[in-house]
Every structure is written in C-alpha cells, then in structure tokens.
Amino acid sequence: MSPAGWSGQFIFDAIGTSWRIDTPGELPAEIRDGVAGLIREYDAVYSRFRSDSRIAGLASGGGEVSLPPSGEALGALYRTLHRLTRGGMSPLVGGPLEHLGYDAGYSFTPQGPPVPAAAWDESFHWLGTTIRSRRPVTLDVGAAGKGQLVDLVSEYLHRAGHPHHTVDAGGDMRHSGPGTLRVALEHPYAPDTAIGVVDLRDRALCASASNRRRWADGLHHVLDATTGHCVDTVVATWVLADDALVADALATALFLAPPEVLLTEFDFDYVRISSDGRAHYSSSLAGALF
Numbered sequence: 001m002s003p004a005g006w007s008g009q010f011i012f013d014a015i016g017t018s019w020r021i022d023t024p025g026e027l028p029a030e031i032r033d034g035v036a037g038l039i040r041e042y043d044a045v046y047s048r049f050r051s052d053s054r055i056a057g058l059a060s061g062g063g064e065v066s067l068p069p070s071g072e073a074l075g076a077l078y079r080t081l082h083r084l085t086r087g088g089m090s091p092l093v094g095g096p097l098e099h100l101g102y103d104a105g106y107s108f109t110p111q112g113p114p115v116p117a118a119a120w121d122e123s124f125h126w127l128g129t130t131i132r133s134r135r136p137v138t139l140d141v142g143a144a145g146k147g148q149l150v151d152l153v154s155e156y157l158h159r160a161g162h163p164h165h166t167v168d169a170g171g172d173m174r175h176s177g178p179g180t181l182r183v184a185l186e187h188p189y190a191p192d193t194a195i196g197v198v199d200l201r202d203r204a205l206c207a208s209a210s211n212r213r214r215w216a217d218g219l220h221h222v223l224d225a226t227t228g229h230c231v232d233t234v235v236a237t238w239v240l241a242d243d244a245l246v247a248d249a250l251a252t253a254l255f256l257a258p259p260e261v262l263l264t265e266f267d268f269d270y271v272r273i274s275s276d277g278r279a280h281y282s283s284s285l286a287g288a289l290f
Contacts, residue, residue, distance in 0.1 A: 006164075006179075014039045015047070015146070017170030021153070024164055024177075031160050035153055042070070042149050046141050048094050049104045055131070055139045059094075062133040073245065074141060074148055075126035080265060081253045082120055088256035089249075090225035092117040092124065094140030099228065100219050110219065114228030142221070147206050147248025150174050154244075167244075174204040174244045185289075188236035188273055195279065196271065198287030204244035208251040209236040222255050231255045233275055240269040240286070 008023035010032055021027065021035070045054040045068060054065055067075075081089045096117050101108040118124070123134040131139075146169055153167050154174045164177030175181055180201040184194035188209050198205060210220040210231065222231050237254040241247040246266060253262055254272050259280065262268075269282040271289065279289055 010035070012036070015043050015149070015169075016049075017146070019170070020166075020168045021157075022166040022168075023157075023162055027162065031157070031162065034156060034160065038152060038156055039149060041068075042145075042152065045071075046139075046145050048098075048138055048140050051104070058131065058133055059136055059138045062135050062137065064133075065131045067129040067131065069129060070148055070152060071126075071129040071131075074144060075128070075131070077144060077245065077249050078141070079126070081249055081262075084261055084265065085253055085256040087120070087226045088224045089143060089253050090117050090120055091126070091139050091141050092120060092137055093143075093223055093225045094138035096223055096225065096228035097140055097221065098138060100223075100230075102219075102221055108219075114223075114230075116228045117223075117225035143208075143252035144245055144249035146170070146172050147204070147244035147246070150204070150244040150248075172204075172206040172244055172248055173200070175200045176202060182287075185238055185271060185287075186236075195273070196287060196289035198238070198240060198269075198271075198285065200240070200286075203240050203242060204247040205238065205240050206244055206247035206251045207236065207238045208248075208255065210234070210255075222252060224256060234272060235275050236271075236273040238271045241266070 006022050006024050008026040010021040010027050012019050047053045057063055078091050096115055099111050099115050101110045118137050125132045150167050150169050150172055154176060157165050166173060166175045180199050182197050183200050183205055185196045187193045187195050210222050220230050224231055234255045237251045239247040239250040250262055250266060250268055254270060259270055269285045271281040273279050
C-alpha cells in the first residue's frame with residue numbers, strides 16, 4: 001500500500017510480524033541493512049521472548065537495567081497511561097501473560113486462573129532510561145513498543161535522506177510525505193472484509209484487536225493488569241495520532257478506559273468496537289465507517 005507513483009518496496013519479517021516500507025524509489029542496500037540493524041537492537045533490549053535481552057534479567061531477580069534513549073519516552077508514556085487506566089495498562093503485564101500461556105515458548109497453556117500484574121509501587125521504578133526493581137518482574141512493552149519501533153525506523157529514514165515513506169509493521173503504520181493513503185479497517189470477526197476506511201497523511205495509524213493472538217478458551221493478549229483477565233468489553237480499536245508510539249499505546253488503552261478519559265491528555269482520533277457490535281468513533285475522523 002503506497003501513494004500513487006511510489007515504486008520502492010522493502011518487505012521483510014522481524015519481531016514476529018511482517019514489515020513493509022514504501023518509498024518513491026528503491027532503498028539502497030545499506031539503508032535496508034541499517035533498518036534491519038535498528039530493529040535487531042531494539043528487540044535485543046525489550047523482548048521478553050529472548051533470554052538474552054536486556055530486560056530478561058529482571059524476571060529472575062529484579063535489579064537495574066539501563067535503556068537506550070528510546071526508554072525515556074516509553075516509560076513516561078506507560079506511567080501516564082497506567083494512571084489514566086487506573087492501573088489497567090502496565091509494562092508489568094508480562095507476568096500475567098506468561099501465566100496464561102503467552103510465554104517465551106508460546107506454549108499457550110494456562111498455568112491456572114488469571115493473576116494480576118505486580119503493582120507499580122515503590123519497589124519498581126522506571127525513571128528516564130533506567131529501570132530498577134527490588135523484586136522479580138516480567139516486563140512486556142508490546143502495547144507501545146512496536147509503535148515506537150515504527151517511529152524509530154521512520155526517523156532513521158529521515159536522517160538517511162529518505163523523508164517520504166510509509167512504514168507498516170503488521171498494520172501499525174506511519175506515513176511521511178506527499179499523498180494520502182486510504183487504509184481499510186479490518187472487520188474484527190471477518191478478516192477479509194472492512195468496517196470502514198481512514199485517510200492517512202503525515203500521521204500514524206495503529207490498531208489492536210482481541211481476535212489476534214487468541215488461544216485456549218478465548219484467551220487473548222489484551223489484559224487488564226489489575227486483574228489479569230482478558231478484556232471482553234472491547235474487541236477492536238484504531239487510533240490516528242502524530243506518532244506511532246502514542247497511537248499504538250492508545251489503541252491498547254482504549255480497551256481499558258473510555259476515549260473521553262484519554263482525550264484529556266492526548267490528541268488523537270479513534271474507532272472503538274465494543275463486544276456488542278457497536279462502533280464509537282471521533283467526530284473529526286478522516287474517513288468513514290460502512
């Protein structure tokens with residue numbers, strides 16, 4: 001999916017999803033290698049599915065971890081959304097996800113009833129680019145991390161002299177440059193159909209849906225950290241924002257808090273599909289629902 005006249009396509013798989021970068025012309029090999037290296041570096045820091053990642057040691061005994069510069073914005077956003085969702089959205093949700101079977105080995109075998117995430121209290125600190133924990137914690141930044149990585153790739157392309165591009169990581173995308181993309185919104189119960197379209201230009205569009213990464217007994221990856229239970233009142237969300245970090249995080253936060261709460265501190269457009277089939281969307285949405 002690219003604006004008319006763009007001929008360059010870079011398609012690859014990374015961090016468990018499909019990526020596509022569209023540009024007016026083909027990207028040189030060294031730029032492609034740079035993108036791949038950037039993604040590998042991010043994964044080596046934040047992945048809870050790797051025993052050698054930088055955050056992996058926190059799961060065994062807590063301790064201190066130094067993050068790259070990306071960690072400051074990521075931590076600050078999580079703190080804000082943890083507050084706005086009353087603890088429902090938390091980077092400490094990795095423990096409950098593993099307990100339900102979404103673990104490093106993808107066993108998808110629950111170890112028992114849902115359990116809440118560890119509390120974000122005085123024993124856990126994420127300040128700037130440093131995380132300190134006095135107890136073992138399993139972090140999962142998937143609710144915002146892929147969006148941030150899309151931003152980092154976009155910023156890298158700008159620095160490398162390719163300011164016009166679309167970066168799409170499994171449906172989380174950021175567009176930069178002339179032209180407008182018309183993007184279909186996938187029906188949460190019928191992947192081959194759409195419930196609407198949105199127009200994307202110089203913004204990010206990210207989505208979250210409970211029909212993705214679903215396993216035994218209807219379990220899925222969107223949990224309320226305060227209870228460890230899967231959210232069953234919302235089935236799909238889409239968010240348009242100025243950057244993919246915020247759009248990705250808010251797409252998850254909309255499962256846990258009404259849009260009017262999030263709009264008190266963020267500027268974004270949204271579509272939110274409830275489990276009863278009703279659609280709620282912002283009046284300023286650039287697009288249409290069918």
